[in-house]
Amino acid sequence: MTTSTLPDTEMKSGGAPRRANPADRLRVFGVSLPWIRRVSILIGLALALFLPFYMEGFGVFQLTQVLYLSIAVLGLNLLTGFTGQFSLGHSAFMAIGAYTAGIMMDQWEVPYYLTIVPAGIVCFAAGFLFGLPALRLEGLYLALATFALAVAAPQLLKYEHFEPFTGGVQGLDLLKPDSPIAFLSNDQWWYYFSLFFGVLLFIAAWNLVRGRTGRAMIAIRDNPIAASTMGINLSLYKSVTFGVSGIYCGVAGALSAIVVEFIAPESFTFIFAILLLIGMVIGGIASIPAAIIGGAFILYVPNFSEMAVDFFFGGDPASKALVWISFGAAMIIVVYIMPMGVAGFVKRNLRRLAR
Amino acid sequence: MPDISMVELVQQVLGGLATGAIYACIALSVVMIYQAIDHFNFAQGEMAMFSAFITWQMIDWGANYWVAFFVCIALSFIGGMAIERIIFAPLRNAPVFTHIVVFIALFQIFNAGAGYIWEFTIREFPSPFPERLPFDTTLIGPHDLGMMAVVLIMLGLIFLFFRFTPVGLAMRAAAAAPDSARLVGISVGMMLALGWGLAAAIGAVGGMMIAPVVYLEPNMMLGILLYGFAGAVVGGLTSPGGAVLGGFMMGVIEPVAGMFIGSELKLTVALVVIVTILIFRPSGMFGRVVVQRV
Numbered sequence: 001m002t003t004s005t006l007p008d009t010e011m012k013s014g015g016a017p018r019r020a021n022p023a024d025r026l027r028v029f030g031v032s033l034p035w036i037r038r039v040s041i042l043i044g045l046a047l048a049l050f051l052p053f054y055m056e057g058f059g060v061f062q063l064t065q066v067l068y069l070s071i072a073v074l075g076l077n078l079l080t081g082f083t084g085q086f087s088l089g090h091s092a093f094m095a096i097g098a099y100t101a102g103i104m105m106d107q108w109e110v111p112y113y114l115t116i117v118p119a120g121i122v123c124f125a126a127g128f129l130f131g132l133p134a135l136r137l138e139g140l141y142l143a144l145a146t147f148a149l150a151v152a153a154p155q156l157l158k159y160e161h162f163e164p165f166t167g168g169v170q171g172l173d174l175l176k177p178d179s180p181i182a183f184l185s186n187d188q189w190w191y192y193f194s195l196f197f198g199v200l201l202f203i204a205a206w207n208l209v210r211g212r213t214g215r216a217m218i219a220i221r222d223n224p225i226a227a228s229t230m231g232i233n234l235s236l237y238k239s240v241t242f243g244v245s246g247i248y249c250g251v252a253g254a255l256s257a258i259v260v261e262f263i264a265p266e267s268f269t270f271i272f273a274i275l276l277l278i279g280m281v282i283g284g285i286a287s288i289p290a291a292i293i294g295g296a297f298i299l300y301v302p303n304f305s306e307m308a309v310d311f312f313f314g315g316d317p318a319s320k321a322l323v324w325i326s327f328g329a330a331m332i333i334v335v336y337i338m339p340m341g342v343a344g345f346v347k348r349n350l351r352r353l354a355r
Numbered sequence: 356m357p358d359i360s361m362v363e364l365v366q367q368v369l370g371g372l373a374t375g376a377i378y379a380c381i382a383l384s385v386v387m388i389y390q391a392i393d394h395f396n397f398a399q400g401e402m403a404m405f406s407a408f409i410t411w412q413m414i415d416w417g418a419n420y421w422v423a424f425f426v427c428i429a430l431s432f433i434g435g436m437a438i439e440r441i442i443f444a445p446l447r448n449a450p451v452f453t454h455i456v457v458f459i460a461l462f463q464i465f466n467a468g469a470g471y472i473w474e475f476t477i478r479e480f481p482s483p484f485p486e487r488l489p490f491d492t493t494l495i496g497p498h499d500l501g502m503m504a505v506v507l508i509m510l511g512l513i514f515l516f517f518r519f520t521p522v523g524l525a526m527r528a529a530a531a532a533p534d535s536a537r538l539v540g541i542s543v544g545m546m547l548a549l550g551w552g553l554a555a556a557i558g559a560v561g562g563m564m565i566a567p568v569v570y571l572e573p574n575m576m577l578g579i580l581l582y583g584f585a586g587a588v589v590g591g592l593t594s595p596g597g598a599v600l601g602g603f604m605m606g607v608i609e610p611v612a613g614m615f616i617g618s619e620l621k622l623t624v625a626l627v628v629i630v631t632i633l634i635f636r637p638s639g640m641f642g643r644v645v646v647q648r649v
Contacts, residue, residue: 321468332442332460340450
């Protein structure tokens with residue numbers, strides 16, 4: 001190990017010298033970029049902690065949905081944004097997670113809080129195994145293979161021989177106990193329950209991406225051949241990333257099953273996989289906080305277009321179609337203004353303001 | 356295994372070939388756009404559906420079928436070019452995923468737009484082919500036969516267009532090597548727009564051919580689009596002929612799989628077949644294998 005005396009390197013105990021990122025020295029209104037990052041994370045956490053106290057029951061329920069959607073979008077982002085593997089099949093991993101949790105609660109009467117980790121493990125295995133044959137495929141060919149997974153998942157769940165477990169077309173009704181903490185309403189309790197796993201998984205993703213593994217993932221995305229000549233084991237990294245991405249979607253699926261108290265094959269069609277993709281792109285590819293924006297976009301924007309259409313066109317039955325027209329238009333407008341997603345937009349404008 | 360007679364199997368295969376013709380149509384238009392811009396157009400099926408609705412409207416207003424047919428092709432061509440010029444030209448340098456989101460948005464806009472203008476009710480769409488075939492057969496209907504003929508003729512025309520006309524050659528050049536094409540004076544932007552126009556027109560023909568079979572409604576294209584995509588990918592995204600063959604294959608695999616395994620899982624089986632083919636031929640059956648350099 002060489003000790004460097006360059007002014008902008010700092011020593012990490014036991015590691016190689018790390019050169020400070022020159023962008024960190026930039027200042028926006030006198031505040032350096034790392035501090036802006038830290039403060040916005042703190043503000044975000046504070047909002048996440050206190051928002052439920054200022055909202056109605058349904059609002060909190062929606063926030064909980066945003067949480068698990070963000071986890072799923074983050075899982076997709078790890079695979080697609082950081083490793084460059086296209087997937088249209090993540091609804092299937094969510095379905096596997098949701099059904100693992102659902103079957104454990106329904107058939108074996110396992111308490112809900114013990115189902116999350118097994119759901120993650122099962123989905124890791126599923127993702128890893130699916131990642132192996134998918135190794136040979138790239139780009140749109142991979143998209144088609146994963147798409148096949150997304151289309152097959154609801155059909156398999158409905159398949160008659162699995163019906164004793166999956167409940168067939170009817171799905172499973174799940175019952176969960178009331179909030180164990182007296183001053184929290186049920187909705188608030190499920191929100192904090194999901195928030196706990198959300199924060200855990202976001203921190204995990206952060207560490208994963210910033211370390212050696214993350215650099216390998218990004219290298220694979222940017223140039224697979226160069227990455228393999230650098231000694232990165234492409235097959236291992238790709239299939240493990242598939243598995244890790246599966247963990248995120250599995251936990252998200254399990255949370256959705258617990259929170260919504262109901263699972264059915266039709267909740268996990270490929271349309272859902274496409275929604276996750278939309279969330280990822282609108283939030284910003286290869287950005288971790290962007291997953292929250294993405295999750296919020298796919299939950300709130302369709303609702304918001306519905307409200308807007310209701311307001312302008314009243315009870316016209318044809319206005320149902322207008323909701324989807326305006327959702328589509330909203331997507332095009334966002335992409336026009338921010339071709340790199342919200343995260344890319346914020347980053348670029350911060351750099352512009354910086355001096 | 357269920358009892359399957361030979362006649363039944365032949366009927367299923369021929370019927371499959373006829374539906375396959377439609378998948379081939381969509382696969383072909385997908386490959387056209389893919390060749391021009393390197394992306395998949397998710398909105399292709401919905402554009403075709405919208406075109407079919409335009410034809411229906413013209414016929415409803417009293418136009419002759421063939422007049423409506425050709426006017427619709429012209430309108431779709433212009434519409435396709437307009438989409439490229441207005442929506443995609445400003446986003447040319449955006450990342451691939453941004454384009455995909457725009458495709459999905461277009462999908463929704465066309466789908467819901469058709470529902471808004473023409474409502475989500477199911478309508479009959481006239482077939483241009485005679486009621487009876489000049490020869491006697493129970494194996495295949497006249498519309499199916501006509502449909503296959505139209506698709507094969509169209510494929511021939513496209514082949515001739517790309518092989519022998521200066522514009523076709525310029526389009527291929529613009530797609531293969533945009534920078535070099537610019538240096539020899541080809542307007543690459545214009546060629547992209549032309550590619551979109553052509554793809555929209557091909558899709559429109561497909562839409563008008565399938566509408567009498569599945570009936571006209573805003574969601575009619577969804578299943579067809581999936582199989583069209585699958586056909587294009589299995590055939591190879593760089594090969595128009597492969598895409599057509601892939602489309603026909605998808606048409607046959609699905610009903611035959613349905614006969615043997617039951618209709619519940621036939622989509623799943625079809626998709627398993629695709630994935631298996633892709634594992635052995637990762638660039639599709641006829642796709643060009645691209646050698647990469649660092």
